[in-house]
Amino acid sequence: PTVTVFGQLMAKGTAESPVLFRSANKSPKPWDWDRIYCRSRNRSVFEHCIVQHCNYGLFAENGSVTITSCLFEHNSLHGLVVKNSDVSITGTTFHNGHVLAVFLQEGAEVRAESLKVINNITGMACMEKSLLNLTGGEIAKNTNGLVVKDNASVGIVAADITRNRKGLVSLSEISKKVREMVYANGVDVSVVSRSEMEKLLKPPEEVESIVLPKTKTAIDVGEDFKPGFSATAAPRQQTVSFMGNVTAGFKYFMPNSRSHTITYSEIDTSYGTDDTSYSVRYRTKDTLVMQSTYPGEQSDEVYAGLQPEMQIFASGRRKGADLNLLMDIYGNDWIDLPLHMRKNTFNLSMNYYNQHMVIGDFYESGSKTSLESRKFTGVRYAGEYMPMGKGTNRLSFKLAAGETEFPKDVGDNDITLYNDTVDTGMSIRQQMTYLAGVSVKPTLNSVVNVKGIISRDQSYEPLFRGVLADPEAPAPIKAQTGVIDGRVYLFDDKLALTAELDVGVHDTLDSTQADKIEEIAWYNPQVGEAVPAVFRKIPDRHLGHWAMSVGAEGIYSGYDLSAGFTRIGPEYFSAGNPYLEADRYIAEMAGEKTIIENLTATGEYEYETRYASSTFNLNAEESGPTHVHTLDLAGEYAFSPRFPTIGLDYQLMIENTEEPGEKYHSVVSDSSYNADSSMITYTYQTDTIPTAYNEIDVKNTWGIEFKQRFDNGINYSLKYRTMWDNELTEYPNPELVIEDDGWQHQIRGRFGFKIRRLIRNTTKFKLTTKQEEEYNFEGLSYKLSNKLKVTAIPRKLSFELKGEYYNRTDDEDEYTEAGDTYDILRTSMETEYYSAELSAKYSLSSKMSMTLMGLYKESFDETEGSTENYDVVIGGFHVTYLF
Numbered sequence: 039p040t041v042t043v044f045g046q047l048m049a050k051g052t053a054e055s056p057v058l059f060r061s062a063n064k065s066p067k068p069w070d071w072d073r074i075y076c077r078s079r080n081r082s083v084f085e086h087c088i089v090q091h092c093n094y095g096l097f098a099e100n101g102s103v104t105i106t107s108c109l110f111e112h113n114s115l116h117g118l119v120v121k122n123s124d125v126s127i128t129g130t131t132f133h134n135g136h137v138l139a140v141f142l143q144e145g146a147e148v149r150a151e152s153l154k155v156i157n158n159i160t161g162m163a164c165m166e167k168s169l170l171n172l173t174g175g176e177i178a179k180n181t182n183g184l185v186v187k188d189n190a191s192v193g194i195v196a197a198d199i200t201r202n203r204k205g206l207v208s209l210s211e212i213s214k215k216v217r218e219m220v221y222a223n224g225v226d227v228s229v230v231s232r233s234e235m236e237k238l239l240k241p242p243e244e245v246e247s248i249v250l251p252k253t254k255t256a257i258d259v260g261e262d263f264k265p266g267f268s269a270t271a272a273p274r275q276q277t278v279s280f281m282g283n284v285t286a287g288f289k290y291f292m293p294n295s296r297s298h299t300i301t302y303s304e305i306d307t308s309y310g311t312d313d314t315s316y317s318v319r320y321r322t323k324d325t326l327v328m329q330s331t332y333p334g335e336q337s338d339e340v341y342a343g344l345q346p347e348m349q350i351f352a353s354g355r356r357k358g359a360d361l362n363l364l365m366d367i368y369g370n371d372w373i374d375l376p377l378h379m380r381k382n383t384f385n386l387s388m389n390y391y392n393q394h395m396v397i398g399d400f401y402e403s404g405s406k407t408s409l410e411s412r413k414f415t416g417v418r419y420a421g422e423y424m425p426m427g428k429g430t431n432r433l434s435f436k437l438a439a440g441e442t443e444f445p446k447d448v449g450d451n452d453i454t455l456y457n458d459t460v461d462t463g464m465s466i467r468q469q470m471t472y473l474a475g476v477s478v479k480p481t482l483n484s485v486v487n488v489k490g491i492i493s494r495d496q497s498y499e500p501l502f503r504g505v506l507a508d509p510e511a512p513a514p515i516k517a518q519t520g521v522i523d524g525r526v527y528l529f530d531d532k533l534a535l536t537a538e539l540d541v542g543v544h545d546t547l548d549s550t551q552a553d554k555i556e557e558i559a560w561y562n563p564q565v566g567e568a569v570p571a572v573f574r575k576i577p578d579r580h581l582g583h584w585a586m587s588v589g590a591e592g593i594y595s596g597y598d599l600s601a602g603f604t605r606i607g608p609e610y611f612s613a614g615n616p617y618l619e620a621d622r623y624i625a626e627m628a629g630e631k632t633i634i635e636n637l638t639a640t641g642e643y644e645y646e647t648r649y650a651s652s653t654f655n656l657n658a659e660e661s662g663p664t665h666v667h668t669l670d671l672a673g674e675y676a677f678s679p680r681f682p683t684i685g686l687d688y689q690l691m692i693e694n695t696e697e698p699g700e701k702y703h704s705v706v707s708d709s710s711y712n713a714d715s716s717m718i719t720y721t722y723q724t725d726t727i728p729t730a731y732n733e734i735d736v737k738n739t740w741g742i743e744f745k746q747r748f749d750n751g752i753n754y755s756l757k758y759r760t761m762w763d764n765e766l767t768e769y770p771n772p773e774l775v776i777e778d779d780g781w782q783h784q785i786r787g788r789f790g791f792k793i794r795r796l797i798r799n800t801t802k803f804k805l806t807t808k809q810e811e812e813y814n815f816e817g818l819s820y821k822l823s824n825k826l827k828v829t830a831i832p833r834k835l836s837f838e839l840k841g842e843y844y845n846r847t848d849d850e851d852e853y854t855e856a857g858d859t860y861d862i863l864r865t866s867m868e869t870e871y872y873s874a875e876l877s878a879k880y881s882l883s884s885k886m887s888m889t890l891m892g893l894y895k896e897s898f899d900e901t902e903g904s905t906e907n908y909d910v911v912i913g914g915f916h917v918t919y920l921f
Contacts, residue, residue, distance in 0.1 A: 040072040040245055043082055043101075046833065047074075051086035053107070061091035062749055064678050068114040068135065069093055075245050076101040076123075080884060084108055089117070094242050095136075098123040105130050110139070117158075119242055120146035120168075122257055133157045139180075142168035142190070143241065145257040153197070155180065161202070163239055164190035167257050172197045182207050183223065185238050186267055194219055194269035201530075204228040209235060212267050219269040271425050280921075282352030282363075287889075287916030289345045294909050345369065347916070358391040392422035392431060402438055402473060402614075407540050407585040407606060408521045409491060409614030412471065416440015430482055438473040439563070441501055442493070467616050469493045470501070472563040483528070489521040490572075491542075492563045493613040501561060514558050517544035517613035518568035533592035536602075540585040541572050544611040582607025582621070601627040608649065621649040636676040644668045662696025682746040685757075689739040694732050734766040751792035759784045763810075780810035798827045819846035836879050843872040871897045885920040 041059070051057035061070035073094035076082050081102040088109045089095050095110050095117040096103070105127045110117035117132040118125070122145030132139035133156040140155060142148055146168040153175040155161040161180040164170050166189035176198040177183045183202035186192055188209050198219055199205045205223030206212065207230055220226050230238075347368040354361050366382040384398035396418045403411045418438040422431035475489035495514035519542035526535050547558070575583040589602030608621035628642040646666040672687040738761065745755035761782040786804040801824045808817035823842040830836065845868070852863040877891035896909040 041074040042245070043074070043076045044078050046078060046080035047076065047082040047084075049082075049084045049087050053086055055086075056109075057084075057087040058747065059087060059089045059092070062679055063091075064680070066091040066112075068112050073097045073119075073245070075099070076103055078102070089113065094119055097121075097242065097245075098125055110136070116141050116242060119143065120148055122146070124148075126150075128152060130154075131156070132161075135159075138163055138238075141239075141242070142170055144168060145259070146170075148172075151175070153177075155183075160185055160238060164192055165239060166190060167259050167263075169259070169263060170194075176200065178202060182228075182238065183220075185235070187235065187239070189265045190267075191263055191265050192267045192269070196271055197269070199223070199269060206269075207235075207238065208267070216266075216268045216270060218271060271430070280352070280354040282350070283918055283920045284351075285347075285349040285916050285918040287347055287914060289347060289912055289914040291343060291345060292911040347914075360389050362387045394418075394420045400438075404489065404521065404614065405523070405538055405587065406615065407538065407587060407604065407610075407612055407618065408489065408519060408523075409473065409612075410618075412442045412614060414438060414440035414442055414471065426479065426482065430479065432479050434477045436473065436475045436477075438471075439561075440471065441469065441496070442471040443468045468496045469616070470496055470561055471614065473614070483531070484524065484526040486524040487522070490569070491519040491521065491613040492565070492568045493517045493616065494558045494564075497558065513546050515544045515546050515616075516558060516564070516567075517542065517611055517616065518571050519543075519611070519613040520572040529592075532594070533590065536587075536589045536591075538585075538587045540610070540612065541575055541583055542585070542611045542613060543571055543575050543583050543609075544613070545571075582609045583611075585610045585612070596631055598630040599628070619648065623647040637673070639673040640671070642668075642670040664693060664695040666694075667692045679747070679749070682744040685741075685743040685745070687739075687741040689737070691737040691739075693735040693737075696732060732767070736764045736766060738762045738764075751798075752790070754787065754789045756787040757785070780808065780812075780815070782806065782808045795832065796829050800825045813850045813852070815848070815850040817846070817848045819844070821845075834881050838875075838877045838879070840875045841873065845870050867900045869899045871895075886918065888915070888917045890915050 049057045049059075059074060060066060063070050068091055070091045071093070073092055074089070074096045076096070076098045078101050081104055083104045083106075084096070085104075085106045086108065087105075088111075090110075090112045092113050093115050095113050096105070097116075097119045099119075099121045101123045103123065103125045105118075105125065106129060108130045110130070110132045111134040113136055115137045117136045117139040118127075119141045121143040124147040127148065127150040129152045130150075131154040133154065136158040138160040139158040140148075140153075140162040142162070142164045144165050144167045146165070148169070149171045151173045153172065155175075155177045156179050158180045160182040161177040161184060162170070163185040164187060166187050169191045170193070172192075172194045174196055178198065178201045180202045181204065183199045183205045184192075185207040196219070198221075200220075200222045203224040205220045205226045205228075206217060207228045209230065209232065211229055212227055217227065345368055348365070349367075350363060350365045352361075352363045362385075364383060364385045367379055367384070368382070369379045385400060386397045388395045398415065400414050400418055401411060402409055402414060402418070416439045418436065418440075420434065420436040422434040424432040426432045470493070472492040473489065475487060477485055477487045479485050494516055497514045519540055521538065521540050523536065523538035527533070528535070575581070585604070585606040587602060587604040589600065591598075591600035593599070602625070604622070604624040606618070606620050606622045606624075610618075610620045612618045624644065624646045626642070626644040628640070630638070630640040632638050644667075646668075648664040648666070667690075669690045670687070671689075672685070674683060674685040676683040739759065741757060741759040743755060743757035745753075747753040763780040763782075765779055784804065784806045786802075788800065788802045790798075790800040792798040802822070804819075804821045806817075806819045809815065821842070821844045824840070826839045828837045828839075847869075848867045850865055852865055873893065873895040875891065875893040877889055879887055879889045881887040891912075891914045893912040893914075894910070895912075898907055
């Protein structure tokens with residue numbers, strides 16, 4: 039069988055749920071079906087797809103295809119064949135046994151980034167009048183790495199052709215200076231005869247399931263086509279391209295924000311045997327009243343009216359330079375634009391050979407103890423210098439600066455929205471952060487990095503956001519951290535060893551230093567103060583202003599293994615991760631193995647010791663260290679397509695804290711008799727004896743999942759998880775015993791189906807119950823969502839309907855003591871949310887489409903102080919143009 043595409047195929051999966059093109063046989067073999075044949079200038083898209091068990095994989099002829107994050111494996115002859123077509127490939131792997139994994143025939147134009155072509159007979163091959171631009175990735179462990187004919191145009195930048203039996207196979211000798219990326223092969227360059235070359239480049243058979251035009255297609259190449267070969271660390275071919283899309287339109291908001299008040303009513307009174315009064319009261323809802331905001335308004339006032347919006351994506355490249363723009367902006371009023379323009383996302387990246395600059399939103403990450411996935415709004419520059427061969431530079435450095443924490447609306451549904459008010463406990467530090475780093479590679483297999491991080495809290499004059507408004511936020515600080523870390527690869531990159539040392543301190547300013555607090559918001563990194571502050575703490579090892587970690591990861595006998603140890607000092611503060619808890623020891627190890635082709639197992643163990651450091655806990659002397667043991671086990675077995683895939687997981691967490699206790703001991707201190715000696719009166723003296731004890735909490739979590747995909751488009755998954763929380767503490771004073779045991783159960787599932795190319799539907803649900811003995815707590819929540827897409831006119835008119843309903847109810851007892859009287863207040867908190875959205879998309883042409891949408895949302899939340907009480911109607915209209 040052959041999958042034939044004469045129009046446009048959009049196969050878009052995800053990393054967790056890829057689109058599968060594979061054999062349906064019970065025992066699949068690499069020749070069970072023929073190919074995916076694309077023959078159309080309408081660009082087909084394959085994203086997160088897996089292609090297996092066929093002869094020729096994906097065959098593009100007289101067509102246009104984009105391939106992103108896909109996997110081609112266990113195919114008999116080819117993984118990808120391109121003839122007289124343009125194909126763009128990113129982050130894709132071709133491995134496990136292709137005769138020729140990627141085959142560029144006459145007229146092929148392939149631009150690829152970050153490919154892995156591994157463990158095939160021949161990795162890649164280029165015929166006459168074919169063009170290959172390959173950036174990054176590797177061609178490794180093949181019999182023949184790359185086969186090139188003389189009249190092909192091949193440009194390879196920083197992509198290693200290594201560890202093949204023959205690295206480069208050609209008809210004539212190729213100069214060393216243009217093949218520096220071809221190295222460490224059995225034979226780097228093999229010159230063969232034309233007859234030997236023809237045996238390697240045997241053309242694929244024609245498609246038998248369809249009748250193709252008998253006229254021979256003329257192969258034309260562009261005016262800038264220059265035959266030749268170049269596999270170097272820097273680009274030498276001129277490339278020019280420009281593509282993107284723009285979407286413009288508006289939304290119209292019609293909100294009705296509201297809140298509620300709470301009243302109490304006493305419905306029952308009972309008395310104990312000692313005449314103690316127990317009053318039971320229940321909470322009930324009363325009338326609704328207006329409130330000031332609702333989530334999503336992007337304003338401190340109720341907003342109603344037109345909101346213009348625009349999203350732009352553009353990518354251009356010329357020679358060694360490329361530019362990429364991603365922008366999502368809007369405004370609450372047409373008249374006030376552009377002064378009152380706001381953004382959801384803005385990212386402008388510019389690259390010129392080995393220099394890179396980003397303006398707008400970007401992420402920076404290092405480690406947990408230094409800089410962990412912080413989102414910047416600012417600017418970053420990075421450069422690489424001193425080439426050392428094989429696409430590697432010996433020296434690189436990076437400079438970055440920007441705001442790294444944003445205030446958010448109280449109760450926001452989307453925590454990435456940028457608003458004016460902070461919800462306590464969510465975002466409490468709004469900072470200006472600066473980063474400077476240098477990396478040096480002593481050898482090809484090692485690297486040493488040195489970084490400096492400076493952060494300044496912004497309480498008064500933030501650059502891009504509103505003033506932080508959270509009364510519970512901590513006092514503002516000035517923080518600085520120095521980092522040195524390194525990594526070395528051993529045994530042919532099968533083992534990596536890492537180490538890191540951080541020194542970090544901060545200065546806290548309180549309200550008595552108001553004159554200095556205002557200075558913190560200034561956009562001056564104050565290097566002259568920060569650097570000496572770090573160096574002064576380096577010899578001060580007893581105060582613990584440091585953190586260190588060591589680790590190893592590698593592959594052994596099919597196991598992916600890793601281990602690490604981290605120590606965080608009691609006074610350490612990370613300027614790049616201000617929420618890091620100090621004074622801890624962490625040891626961890628993990629392993630993963632594919633036992634057989636369909637069975638994968640993983641395991642992870644972590645031991646952590648936390649101390650109540652005086653920096654973070656004012657009651658440090660009252661308790662000892664907390665020891666936490668965590669064990670995670672998981673496995674997945676994939677049966678044949680007729681049976682579901684089964685996944686199992688288990689987690690055991692044991693938390694043990696050394697706590698002080700008090701044990702009561704009473705003795706007779708005096709005794710006396712009545713005058714008639716009929717009664718003796720004893721006087722007791724009660725002593726409190728300090729007694730230490732261990733507070734032990736054990737959590738067991740089990741899970742099982744079934745999932746399956748059928749050839750008719752039906753797919754489902756069903757997962758059940760339960761957690762048993764059991765406190766095993768033996769308190770010395772029985773009156774202190776708190777029944778903290780509890781259970782949680784959760785069932786979640788997904789069901790999807792499609793009817794040809796006309797209807798596609800996905801339904802998801804989640805049901806969670808929770809019960810705790812303490813305070814007689816009971817909780818129930820459930821969520822149901824559905825997404826339906828209907829194609830009324832193929833490639834012209836489609837509709838999409840989405841809906842969601844969420845409900846959560848928490849009931850618990852609250853005890854209030856007043857003398858010998860106890861009030862039991864049974865509280866019930868309810869949260870409810872539902873929405874429905876309908877959109878229609880009409881394509882005016884292959885490049886232009888328009889979308890009309892309508893959305894209704896309603897939310898109700900009884901939690902005190904919540905602003906999740908609103909209903910809103912939103913309408914929108916957008917036009918998209920591809921260029």
